[in-house]
Amino acid sequence: MMYEVEQQRFEQPLAKIETRKKTERSKGTGIEEERLEIVDLSSMSLDSLPNPSLNLATICKLDLSNNNLQNIPESLTARLLNMVVLDVHSNQLRSLPNSIGCLSKLKILNVSGNLIEYLPKSIENCRSLEELNANFNKLSQLPESIGFELINLKKLSVNCNKLVFLPRSTSHLTALKVLDARLNCLRSLPEDLENLINLEALNVSQNFQYLVALPYSIGLLLSLVELDVSYNKITSLPDSIGCLKKLQKLSLEGNPLASPPPDVVEQGLHAVKEYLVQKMNSGHQSPTKKKSWVGRLVKYGTFNGQSRSVPREDREAFIVPDYRPIDGLTSPRYMGMFSPRRLFSPRNYFST
Secondary structure (H helix, E strand, C coil): CHHHHHHHHHHHHHHHCEEECCCCECCCCCCECCCEEEEECCCCCCCCCCCCCCCHHHEEEEECCCCCCCCCCHHHHHCCCCCCEEECCCCCCCCCCHHHHHCCCCCEEECCCCCCCCCCHHHHHCCCCCEEECCCCCCCCCCCCHHHHCCCCCEEECCCCCCCCCCHHHHHCCCCCEEECCCCCCCCCCCCHHHCCCCCEEECCCCCCCCCCCCHHHHHCCCCCEEECCCCCCCECCHHHHHCCCCCEEECCCCCCCECCHHHHCCCHHHHHHHHHHHHHCCCCCCHHHHHHHHHHHHCCCCCCCCCCCCHHHCCCCCCCCCCCHHHHCCHHHHHHHCHHHHCCCCCCCCC
């Protein structure tokens, strides 16, 4: 009797299934591509998913949002071979199935508004993934090597979680354009942020008493347009921020800033950048690490300071010189790079 009830509950939303048939023909064969379907089962108070009668391999988008689901069957996910969009936001999920790694065509994954404490390591196999929304969960960490595998990821949203740090591999998400990690418990950010050559928006606000400093490499995010570090415990901004030529929005409120001082901050972005550049130009005593960053800023042609030790014709465009795609590093010559000691070293992972 229970099966019949659930079968009816599944048949009822069939009216919400939109079938989309592609009329494009495969090159050289003239055969039409397989029919793909969009299935919308959102807002139906579902506690579980009955076995569907349609072929799961024909679904390209599945919306299960705003239900009461506590788990997604492994067997169900493993058969969604053509899935491009999976939306399960606003449920009661505590975890994702390991079989999520079978979704090799998945581009958008929305798991926000659940009770998820960790993401399965198999998510690294979703190498087509472009957007990952895991906001409003209970994540305390992300898979350590997530940045090495999700090479097509453009938007990573993990706000309102319990993250203490972002994996060092995050700095290898070279396609990333938006990183939203506000309202967490972040103590620090990865050192090698300069590899995020396409990052346009970075939000690490409201980590409150935990985030006390920013890495100097933040000044090499040359595509950065928006930077929000408000409501943290930052007392001093890295001088390198003054070199962010594309930066249009900088949010600093709620920090006990001493450098730049409050009167400079009140004057706006231009005044802050000018202050930081002058501070860098001043030649005041600074840590060795800071000096090395000034040299790199000059080398990449991003710093207009007094130092002219590198001729303009020898300066390199901002393409990380030692970076190589992960797919090109599988030959025996480079296998040594993947030892745990090498991977998680604070040095450049791909230095030669």
